[in-house]
Amino acid sequence: MTRDEHRPCERYCKTCKEWKHYSRFKVKTAGNDTVSRFHPICRDCEQKERNERKNANRPLAIIEQRAASAAHKAATSKEFFMVQMNYRSLVPVLSALMDDGLCQGCGHSFLHERDIQIEHLEPPRHAQDWARLHARNIRLFCASCNRTKSDKPFQQWLDEQEGARLSNLQHQNLEHEFDGTLLEGMFETKAWIAVTDAT
Ligand SMILES: [Zn+2]
Numbered sequence: 691m692t693r694d695e696h697r698p699c700e701r702y703c704k705t706c707k708e709w710k711h712y713s714r715f716k717v718k719t720a721g722n723d724t725v726s727r728f729h730p731i732c733r734d735c736e737q738k739e740r741n742e743r744k745n746a747n748r749p750l751a752i753i754e755q756r757a758a759s760a761a762h763k764a765a766t767s768k769e770f771f772m773v774q775m776n777y778r779s780l781v782p783v784l785s786a787l788m789d790d791g792l793c794q795g796c797g798h799s800f801l802h803e804r805d806i807q808i809e810h811l812e813p814p815r816h817a818q819d820w821a822r823l824h825a826r827n828i829r830l831f832c833a834s835c836n837r838t839k840s841d842k843p844f845q846q847w848l849d850e851q852e853g854a855r856l857s858n859l860q861h862q863n864l865e866h867e868f869d870g871t872l873l874e875g876m877f878e879t880k881a882w883i884a885v886t887d888a889t
Pocket residue numbers: 703704705706707708731732733734735
């Protein structure tokens with residue numbers, strides 16, 4: 691395509707390779723030159739590039755946000771959390787989880803970005819419990835796991851989750867074994883399951 695095929699009010703964008711009205715381009719003034727020229731890239735493409743840059747740094751931006759909020763609670767700096775508490779190491783982990791990750795607690799997909807939450811395995815005992823605020827004590831869990839774990843000791847939560855897994859497994863086996871609709875009421879009573887367990 692040549693310039694002749696386009697109206698004088700149009701400019702060419704080298705990124706999307708489209709001719710667009712000049713108002714879609716920013717004006718730049720080179721040096722002392724009073725002659726205004728247009729950016730070689732249209733506003734739409736500039737916006738798109740800005741968004742892409744932002745998304746590329748999204749995991750870092752999120753971890754920095756969380757570091758800042760943790761730092762606020764502990765009356766220290768964001769940098770202290772990024773470096774001394776090793777929050778930096780969470781960036782590639784978060785990045786991988788944002789890309790079709792599964793929760794290590796429950797195995798489900800994360801619903802959205804904010805569903806990936808920082809969980810302290812051993813709950814911090816006070817505001818400046820550096821031993822437990824360190825990234826080595828952190829797992830990125832979904833909001834639902836975060837709720838069940840809450841501030842329980844890690845070992846207690848592990849045992850509870852294992853109990854829940856076995857109970858679910860038992861329900862599934864029973865549903866396979868019998869007609870589920872007939873026996874539905876029985877699944878509510880743990881005592882009945884305990885009896886079958888003993889057999
Ligand atoms: Zn463009």
